[in-house]
Amino acid sequence: MKDYTLIALAYNKEVRIYTSISTKLVEKSRKLHQTLPTASAAMGRFLTASAMMSLMYKDGERLTLKIEGDGPIGQMTVEAKSGVVRSTIQNPNVYMVYEDGPKKGKLNVGNAVGQGNLFVTKDWKDNYFTSSSPLQTGEIGDDFTYYYAASEQTPSAVGLGVLVLNGKKVIQAGGFIIQVLPHASEKTLNRLEEIIKNVTSITDLLKDHHTAEDMLNMLSDNTAEILEKHDIKYHCGCTRKKYFNALSRLNKEALEEILHEDKQAEVVCQYCNKKYLFTAEDLQLMIDKKK
Ligand SMILES: [Zn+2]
Secondary structure, three states: OEEEEEEEEEOOEEEEEEEEEEHHHHHHHHHOOOOOHHHHHHHHHHHHHHHHOOOOOOEEEEEEEEEEEOOOOOEEEEEEEEEEEEEEEOOOOOOOEEOOOOOOOEEEEEHHHHHEEEEEEEEOOOOOEEEEEEEEEEEEEOHHHHHHHHHHHOEEEEEEEEEHHOOOEEEEEEEEEEOOOOOOOOHHHHHHHHHOOOOOOOHHHHHHHHHHHHHHHHHHHOOOOEEEEEOOOOOOOHHHHHHHHHHHHHHHHHHHHHHHOOOOOEEEEEOOEEEEEEEEEHHHHHHHOOO
């Protein structure tokens, strides 16, 4: 089954709900970045939220999201456009679990991410707008919920989950974003609150609700009317030409130094690990263009 997101209105059109299944794209990210379980979960939650968020904006708008926490994972970046995502992670080798308490044994994403900020940059026709909000728990879902309230003045509830098998492969990933529309009634808010209160663990929710439709019916108390269905996926659109142009932007002295010392330049794409080799002739061409 492909990964996808449903966008629906529910509760008498007073609430907008996004639900996603993102197992394939999160597993692809795990393989590409060779993440250990806690890093897989953090990156997977971040990718899932970003994919849904990118479907909220008009075509052509690219989002760059950054989580800068002081935990061992370090910085994570996601680029997202119309449900297509790619990501980077500073330290993929993080495996931390809760030592005690009700979550004992579960992946401790909060500590692995730590304290810091979530940054969201919207790029629409080369106009850039960045907003940010402080991380609340580092569990990603809470941090997006807070971001929507603080930066976009949209009361929301964000739930994200990644299930990792035997400490390695991602077997289930997904999540939801619930947005309360301005005209929502008190009655609807109470009903919604009751339902969200019962969702204690998103991974448990995913175990019982394997499809985005299932999740949507549960969250909407069977009142949902599906408006749109979108495929979501992990894809890096890098090309040799893009990296040639990026390298060309270095100043002349830097390019000459690479040419004389290394005789070539190898660039590895951080998003997909593809390698691009630029020869001495390529470097000379870049230098000549600057004259
Ligand atoms: Zn790439």
